[in-house]
Amino acid sequence: MVLNTQVDQTFAALSKSDAQLAPLADSIYTKPASAERVSTAKAALEANGFKVHVANTRGEAFETLKTLIPAGASVNNAHSTSLEEIGFITYLKGETAWNNVHSTILAEKDQAKQAELRRTIGSTVDYYLTSVSAVTEDGKLAHSDLSGSKVGGVAFGAANVIVLVGTNKIVKDEDEAFKRIHEFTLAAESARVRIAYGLPASQVVHYEVIRKANPFNPNRIQIVLVNDALGY
Template sequence: MSLLQNTNLSETAAELIKNDNQVTGLSSSHYTKPASAARVNAAKAALEANGFKVYVVNSRLDAFEALKNLIPAGASINNAHSTTLEEIGFITYIKGQTPWKNVHGEIIAEKDPAKQAELRRTIGSTVDYYLTSVASVTEDGHLAHGDLSGSKVGGVAFGAANVIVIAGSNKIVKDEQEAWKRQHEFALPLESARVRIAYGLPASGVTHYEVIRKASPFNANRIQVILVNEALGY
């Protein structure tokens, strides 16, 4: 099949950098470029040594197919906001007819902010499969990411039965110290640029930050990682 359309092209890193003068300085960042094959292989080996199931694919279309094939029919799914998921066409896909129960639509249909937050905490975080990206994948096999509300880190850390992480190779960093730097000096400014478009707010923030160093000793297969040999998301 062909790649499904990304309906949020204005929120990709390239467009945000081009159109928002607060982030134009990020245009030359090496975090906008895919990593070498050697770094991808190092990250894959380290993730596997830490107990994660890892798949390496060559393109965003391959990532779409890999993700689709990992989720069994009938499963409930939810996703964090993810430019990566948008760029591989998966958000467009799950807005249509799928073999899964997508609770995201039920959550955003609730317009009362307090009730919507409760749905994010309950049905949103405890799905069979939680789909997301991360800000960084370290060469020593750790996953690092942050968010403002806590819904993303909560679902990934414990709430969901299974988690699938999709990350472009541009998110590979040396270690946790660089992961922190990438989160705050690259991902956060771009997320702030996105919320200026999406919500009319001046900036986002990282009030919750999480590093996952090893697979769960109680469910070693809970978190699966798809590494893509392309630059995706931020």
């Protein structure tokens, strides 16, 4: 089993180490959804044109991801605690059958040049791996970021997108997705950046709702829905 090397950045760890996040430790958004809600969300996502794979465990999710990416493909990932928690980020750093563009980007230490790599090769890979912060019961995806690199890659840049998402992120509708991201996800991400970068907080600069699959490329976004609580 491949391990998560960022255990201090899981929600469970952050809610213990960060006093500002502690009040949210027992939030409903930390709990896996019921089987009924999962079934409802899956059916709605499929009705909206997305291809959905359900994984019952983290290990099953890990193996599903491996099968979805063909050998020789270029791969990049957004920052994703969910991908870290199933061990996939650690796995990508080793020897795989893919071209891991993310390692090339991080190898560039000049910040301006690294940003340009994120904009060019990072956003136009064959497969872009990420998570989202909310999945609605009527089959929509919602997420945000600060720099725009994640939103841009998901919206259009990458040839294919694979979204790994725990069922703790299922919400009723777009209104609740907005609430979850601004009241829960932002608080958790702010706790993470305090550890990772020494910054006081993160920001929701770019906010995106994906309501349907692209009718001209309906198989572009695939969703691996995991019956577990992952990320934030």
